[in-house]
Amino acid sequence: xxxxxxxxxxxxxxxxxxxxxxxxxxxxxxxxxxxxxxxxxxxxxxxxxxxxxxxxxxxxxxxxxxxxxxxxxxxxxxxxxxxxxxxxxxxxxxxxxxxxxxxxxxxxxxxxxxxxxxxxxxxxxxxxxxxxxxxxxxxxxxxxxxxxxxxxxxxxxxxxxxxxxxxxxxxxxxxxxxxxxxxxxxxxxxxxxxxxxxxxxxxxxxxxxxxxxxxxxxxxxxxxxxxxxxxxxxxxxxxxxxxxxxxxxxxxxxxxxxxxxxxxxxxxxxxxxxxxxxxxxxxxxxxxxxxxxxxxxxxxxxxxxx
Amino acid sequence: xxxxxxxxxxxxxxxxxxxxxxxxxxxxxxxxxxxxxxxxxxxxxxxxxxxxxxxxxxxxxxxxxxxxxxxxxxxxxxxxxxxxxxxxxxxxxxxxxxxxxxxxxxxxxxxxxxxxxxxxxxxxxxxxxxxxxxxxxxxxxxxxxxxxxxxxxxxxxxxxxxxxxxxxxxxxxxxxxxxxxxxxxxxxxxxxxxxxxxxxxxxxxxxxxxxxxxxxxxxxxxxxxxxxxxxxxxxxxxxxxxxxxxxxxxxxxxxxxxxxxxxxxxxxxxxxxxxxxxxxxxxxxxxxxxxxxxxxxxxxxxxxxx
DNA sequence: CATAATTAGTTGACAAAAGCAACTAATTTT
DNA sequence: AAAATTAGTTGCTTTTGTCAACTAATTATG
Numbered sequence: 115x116x117x118x119x120x121x122x123x124x125x126x127x128x129x130x131x132x133x134x135x136x137x138x139x140x141x142x143x144x145x146x147x148x149x150x151x152x153x154x155x156x157x158x159x160x161x162x163x164x165x166x167x168x169x170x171x172x173x174x175x176x177x178x179x180x181x182x183x184x185x186x187x188x189x190x191x192x193x194x195x196x197x198x199x200x201x202x203x204x205x206x207x208x209x210x211x212x213x214x215x216x217x218x219x220x221x222x223x224x225x226x227x228x229x230x231x232x233x234x235x236x237x238x239x240x241x242x243x244x245x246x247x248x249x250x251x252x253x254x255x256x257x258x259x260x261x262x263x264x265x266x267x268x269x270x271x272x273x274x275x276x277x278x279x280x281x282x283x284x285x286x287x288x289x290x291x292x293x294x295x296x297x298x299x300x301x302x303x304x305x306x307x308x309x310x311x312x313x314x315x316x317x318x319x320x321x322x323x324x325x326x327x328x329x330x331x332x333x334x335x336x337x338x339x340x341x342x343x344x345x346x347x348x349x350x351x352x353x354x355x356x357x358x359x360x361x362x363x364x365x366x367x368x369x370x371x372x373x374x375x376x377x378x379x380x381x382x383x384x385x386x387x388x389x390x391x392x393x394x395x396x397x398x399x400x401x402x403x404x405x406x407x408x409x410x411x412x413x414x415x416x417x418x419x420x
Numbered sequence: 421x422x423x424x425x426x427x428x429x430x431x432x433x434x435x436x437x438x439x440x441x442x443x444x445x446x447x448x449x450x451x452x453x454x455x456x457x458x459x460x461x462x463x464x465x466x467x468x469x470x471x472x473x474x475x476x477x478x479x480x481x482x483x484x485x486x487x488x489x490x491x492x493x494x495x496x497x498x499x500x501x502x503x504x505x506x507x508x509x510x511x512x513x514x515x516x517x518x519x520x521x522x523x524x525x526x527x528x529x530x531x532x533x534x535x536x537x538x539x540x541x542x543x544x545x546x547x548x549x550x551x552x553x554x555x556x557x558x559x560x561x562x563x564x565x566x567x568x569x570x571x572x573x574x575x576x577x578x579x580x581x582x583x584x585x586x587x588x589x590x591x592x593x594x595x596x597x598x599x600x601x602x603x604x605x606x607x608x609x610x611x612x613x614x615x616x617x618x619x620x621x622x623x624x625x626x627x628x629x630x631x632x633x634x635x636x637x638x639x640x641x642x643x644x645x646x647x648x649x650x651x652x653x654x655x656x657x658x659x660x661x662x663x664x665x666x667x668x669x670x671x672x673x674x675x676x677x678x679x680x681x682x683x684x685x686x687x688x689x690x691x692x693x694x695x696x697x698x699x700x701x702x703x704x705x706x707x708x709x710x711x712x713x714x715x716x717x718x719x720x721x722x723x724x725x726x
Numbered sequence: 727c728a729t730a731a732t733t734a735g736t737t738g739a740c741a742a743a744a745g746c747a748a749c750t751a752a753t754t755t756t
Numbered sequence: 757a758a759a760a761t762t763a764g765t766t767g768c769t770t771t772t773g774t775c776a777a778c779t780a781a782t783t784a785t786g
Contacts, residue, residue: 118536118544119529125551126439132558133432135441136453137478146743165763174745179765181743201752201763219429226425233557235592237655238424241557244550245431251539251547252438268598270591271584273605278580285576292574296612299579303609306602452772471734483773485736507734507781 141221148173149181150218156191156207157215163202190214246322259353262326264362266317273302276318276328279345284406287348288382291407301342305332315366316343319355326350329359331366331375339367341377344386351385360393364417373420381411390415447527449520454479455487456524462497462513463521469508496520549628568632568661570668572623579608582624582634585651590712593654594688597713607648611638621672622649625661632656635665637672637681645673647683650692657691666699670723679726687717696721 130136140150148171155170156162164182168175182205185191190211196202207215230238281295305314313333318325327346331339341363346356367375377395379386399414446456457477462468470488474481488511491497496517502508513521536544587601611620619639624631633652637645647669652662673681683701685692705720 118548119532121548122532122536122551123525123528125555128555129435130439130441133436135436148743163763168763175764176746176766177744179763183765196763199753199763201750203764222429223425226428229558230424230428234654236589236653237557240553240655242424242427244553244557245428247546247550248554249431249434251543251550252535270596270598270601271588273598273601274580274582274584274587276580277605278577278584281580282577290576292576292579292612295576295579296609299583299605299609299612303602303605306605454772469734474734480774481735482737482775485734489736502734505734505782507779509735 141218141225143218143221145214145218149185150215152178152181153185153190153207153211153215156205157212161204161206163196163204165202167205185211243322243324261321262350262353262355263320264317264358265320266315268316272316272318272325273306275325276316276343276345277302279325279328279347280343283345283347288380289408294406297406298343305330305342308333313339313370315363317359317362319346319350319359321350327355327359329363331363331370331372333372337371337373339370339372339375341367341375344377346385356385356389357392360389364393364419368419374416374418376414376416379413379415381413382408387413393417447524447531449524449527451520451524455491456521458484458487459491459496459513459517459521462511463518467510467512469502469510471508473511491517553628565659567627568656568659569626570623570664571626572621574622578622578624578631579612581631582622582649582651583608585631585634585653586649589651589653594686595714600712603712604649611636611648614639619645619676621669623665623668625652625656625665627656633661633665635669637669637676637678639678643677643679645676645678645681647673647681650683650695652691662692662695663698666695670699674725680722680724682720682722685719685721687719688714693719699723 135147139145140147143150145153151171152167152173155167159166164175164178167173168178171178182191182193186193189208192206192208193203196204230241233241277295277298280298281292284290284294285292305316308314310333314331316330317328319327327350329344330342332342334340344356344360344363346359364375375395376398377390379390381387381400395415395417397413398416400411401413403410403412405412441453445451446453449456451459454477458473458479461473461476465472470481470484473479474484488497488499492499495514498512498514499509502510536547539547583601583604586604587598590596590600591598611622614620616639620637622636623634625633633656635650636648638648640646650662650666650669652665670681681701682704683696685696687693687706701721701723703719704722706717707719709716709718711718
C-alpha cells in the first residue's frame with residue numbers, strides 16, 4: 115500500500131522533470147533561471163529595491179548586486195536612487211527588459227501549448243481544475259470575494275449544472291430524494307420554454323469557471339415575478355455572494371417594473387430564509403406538506419415593489 | 421479570460437516555489453540536488469553505468485565522472501568493471517549510500533507530511549488523485565479500464581450532472597446551442613415522470629466519483645424500448661466504456677423481453693454511430709433537419725430482438 | 727579481417743554560478 | 757553624539773558545470 119506521502123513524492127519527481135528547471139539556460143535564452151526569476155520579480159512588483167529581491171528570492175546580496183550591474187549594462191533595467199533612503203535604488207524594467215520578458219513568456223506559453231495540444235477540451239479542463247485543486251489544498255485556501263465572477267448569459271451546460279447542484283446540495287444537506295431533482299428539472303423546463311430575455315433572467319456566480327451559486331427571476335401573469343433557484347454551494351456561503359445575487363435579482367424586478375415578487379421555499383432553508391427577510395420579503399403563506407421524502411412547511415414569501 | 425496555458429503557468433510558478441528545488445543544498449544535507457539525483461537514479465535502477473546516468477539526467481560525462489569519483493572515495497557507491505563491456509563499470513549504491521539515501525528520503529517525507537498534516541483524509545485523497553490525474557494527462561498514460569466503475573442507481577445530482585454533460589459536450593464538440601440542453605431537460609423530465617424500475621434503467625460510468633459516461637433504456641408502447649442519452653466524455657473514449665454501456669443496455673432489453681429497441685440520433689455523432697452499427701442497429705429513417713443552431717440528418721436506428 | 731568510426735570513461739583547462747566576508751555610506755537606535 | 761544596523765559594492769573563494777582532448781575497448785565497414 116503506497117502512502118499519500120510516497121505518491122506525492124512520486125508526483126514531485128515527475129513534475130520536476132517535466133518543469134525542466136534544471137538546465138542552466140532558461141528556455142534556450144542567454145539567461146539563467148535565476149536571472150529570469152529576478153527579471154520576473156522586478157516585473158511583478160513594477161518597482162523594487164535590491165534588498166527586497168534578495169528577501170523574496172533568497173539570494174546573496176553580493177551575487178545579486180553583480181547580476182543587477184550586468185542587467186544595467188545590458189540595458190534591461192533602470193535604476194534611480196531612492197528619495198526616502200539614499201543608500202537604496204529603485205529598480206524598474208526598461209522597455210527592452212519588458213520586451214525580453216514578454217519574449218520569454220511567449221516561449222514558455224508556446225512550450226506549454228505544445229505539451230497540451232494533444233489534449234481535447236475536457237482533458238484540458240481536467241488538467242487545469244486538478245492543478246487548481248492542488249493549489250487550493252496546499253495553500254490556506256481562503257476564497258477571496260474578487261475571485262468570484264458573475265454573469266447572466268446562459269452557456270451550454272449551465273442549466274444542467276445548476277440542476278445537478280440542486281440535486282446534490284439538497285440531497286446532502288436536507289436529505290431530499292431524487293424526486294426533488296425531478297421537480298427542479300420540470301420547473302427549469304417551463305422556465306426555458308417560456309423564457310423571454312426581457313422578463314426573465316438567471317444569474318450565476320462562478321469560481322474557477324465552476325458555478326457555485328445562482329438565482330433567477332421568472333415572469334408570471336399580471337406584472338408579477340417569481341424568484342427561483344436561489345442556491346449557494348455551502349463552501350461559498352458567508353462571503354456576500356448570496357446577498358449580491360439576491361440584490362441583483364430584486365433590482366432586476368424593479369427595473370422591469372414588476373409590481374410584486376414572490377418565492378416558494380421550505381421551512382428547512384434557514385440561511386436562505388434569513389436573507390429573504392433581510393431583503394424585505396414577508397411570509398404570506400405556510401402549509402405543512404410531505405414531499406421528497408421529508409415533512410416540512412412549504413412557505414410563500416412576497417415582496418411588494420409598488 | 422484566463423487561458424488554460426496561463427493557468428498552467430501560474431501553477432508551475434506556484435509548484436516551483438513549493439518544491440523548493442532552488443537551494444543548492446538538498447534538504448540541508450552536504451549534497452547538491454544534482455548529486456542526490458544521481459544517487460537516486462543509481463538506487464532506482466539497482467545497477468547502472470555512468471553512460472546511462474548521463475542519458476537520464478542529461479549531465480556532462482566529465483562532470484559526472486568526477487562526481488562518481490568522489491562518491492567512490494566517500495564510499496557511497498561500489499563499482500565493478502562490466503563483463504560485457506570492459507570500458508564500462510557497473511555502479512551500485514553501497515550500504516552507506518543506501519543509508520544516506522534513506523535518511524534523505526525520510527527527511528523529504530517528513531517535510532511533505534508537515535505540509536499536508538492539516539488536511540483531513542478526504543482532502544489528502546483529493547490531493548493525491550489530482551496529482552495522479554495530472555500525471556496521467558501529461559504522459560501518454562491513458563486511463564486504465566479498472567479505474568472506471570459502473571452503476572445504475574440514481575443518486576441526487578446524477579440527472580442534473582448528465583444534463584450538464586450533454587449541454588457541455590455537445591456545445592463544445594458539435595456547437596449545439598443551449599436549446600439542445602432544453603430538449604435534453606424535457607426528455608429527462610418525461611423519463612423520470614414515467615420511470616418504472618422494471619422497464620427503465622440508466623447506467624453511469626464513473627471515474628474519480630465523477631460521471632464520465634451514460635446510457636439509458638426507456639420503455640415505450642407495445643414492447644418497444646428506446647435507447648437514450650448515450651454519451652461519453654471525449655477524454656474517456658476508446659477505452660471500451662461505450663461498448664460496455666451499450667452492451668449492458670441491450671442485454672437489459674433482452675432480459676426485459678422488449679421486442680425492438682430504437683434510438684434517435686444525428687448524422688454528426690460519428691463515434692456513436694459506429695458503435696450502434698457494431699451492436700447490430702440498422703438505419704431505418706433519415707431526415708434533414710435544422711435544429712439547435714445546426715443542420716444535420718436526424719436518424720433512427722432499430723434493433724430487432726425477436 | 728584489417729581498419730575506420732564510435733563509444734565509455736578520464737582528465738585538464740576554464741567559465742559560469744553562487745557564497746562569504748570586508749568594506750562604504752546612509753539610516754536608525756540608544 | 758555615538759553605536760548599531762542596513763543597502764549595496766567589491767575582492768576572493770568554492771561549487772557547479774562545460775568543452776575538448778585523450779585512452780582503451782567495441783562496433784561498423786569496405
